[in-house]
Amino acid sequence: MSRFKKQGSKEVPAISTSSMPDIIFMLLFFFMVTTTMKETTVMVRNTLPGASEVEKLEKKSLVSFIYVGPPHNKTVYGTESRIQLNDRFANVSEIQEFVAKEREARDEVDRKFITTSLKVHEETKMGLVTDIKQELRKSGAFKINYSTRKIVERRM
Amino acid sequence: MADIAFLMLIFFLVTTTMDVDTGIIRQLSPPPPPDAPIPDINKRNMMSILVNSHDALLINGKPGDINTLRMEVKDFMSIHPDDPAYPVVEFKSFDYLGEIPVTKGVISLKNDRGTSYEMYIKVQNELAAAFKDLRDDLAMQKFGRKYDKLIDENIIEAINLAIPLRISEAEPEDIGGK
Numbered sequence: 046m047s048r049f050k051k052q053g054s055k056e057v058p059a060i061s062t063s064s065m066p067d068i069i070f071m072l073l074f075f076f077m078v079t080t081t082m083k084e085t086t087v088m089v090r091n092t093l094p095g096a097s098e099v100e101k102l103e104k105k106s107l108v109s110f111i112y113v114g115p116p117h118n119k120t121v122y123g124t125e126s127r128i129q130l131n132d133r134f135a136n137v138s139e140i141q142e143f144v145a146k147e148r149e150a151r152d153e154v155d156r157k158f159i160t161t162s163l164k165v166h167e168e169t170k171m172g173l174v175t176d177i178k179q180e181l182r183k184s185g186a187f188k189i190n191y192s193t194r195k196i197v198e199r200r201m
Numbered sequence: 202m203a204d205i206a207f208l209m210l211i212f213f214l215v216t217t218t219m220d221v222d223t224g225i226i227r228q229l230s231p232p233p234p235p236d237a238p239i240p241d242i243n244k245r246n247m248m249s250i251l252v253n254s255h256d257a258l259l260i261n262g263k264p265g266d267i268n269t270l271r272m273e274v275k276d277f278m279s280i281h282p283d284d285p286a287y288p289v290v291e292f293k294s295f296d297y298l299g300e301i302p303v304t305k306g307v308i309s310l311k312n313d314r315g316t317s318y319e320m321y322i323k324v325q326n327e328l329a330a331a332f333k334d335l336r337d338d339l340a341m342q343k344f345g346r347k348y349d350k351l352i353d354e355n356i357i358e359a360i361n362l363a364i365p366l367r368i369s370e371a372e373p374e375d376i377g378g379k
Contacts (some may be wrong), residue, residue, distance in 0.1 A: 141376035193326075
């Protein structure tokens, strides 16, 4: 029975760290695949309204965003909802130009699939949203997406 | 090696976001030519929904409730031949579906400039839910499964054609002020 007798020291050997880079690389690849780059810094408060009947926005590269909401910096820009195009505040009249530029930046074959996503703060009045929609209609960007949070249905 | 990987990991954590963009997708209509005639829609075929600047609803001239809107829209758009209280029904044939009755009903949505965006989205959501229910019913009746469980693109397309999202949005009016 002496064959099973323990020999040598009873100390626990140190954990090998040679596989750590592999683990970290795996994490890195996971994050690279699942996340998307932040493209603009949002300068407006942007709490989106909730809705249950939502669809997922496909083809991120074919989506242009329009942010609307009360500015973060109240002392400079006031509390009224403003439109943010790319990295600056804009007027309603600048939307047509924005749409034209967005269209210019895409491939010709993809141009008709461009979706305009409206990220509008929930307290914004419809007047401003309607003005934006009218401008989009004039500039031919007919496919729009009202960006919302997904909420689970509670009725029935 | 691990340090470099860590550095890249942290870089990606900081510069990227994970949020999935979801939303209600709608198609806008092209602006009408200035001399376009006002389309003549039979009163019977139209359900008008008005939202005022206090976020209150008026459905066909009567005060409405957002919680019952879905049912009312679904009821209005359901098929009731020979009932003057419901829109006109006509028979049309579609690929994969055959000849089925379709309603000529239209939902007319009009909001004030002072309506909050939150309320507008709620109404749009209820309308979308009502149309989804109708599509579910048709899919269930024809193919024995719900609309979003359908796999064949052609069948989905056919159902979309049979029950189109007939929502007409009127130009808003400034009644209630800001």
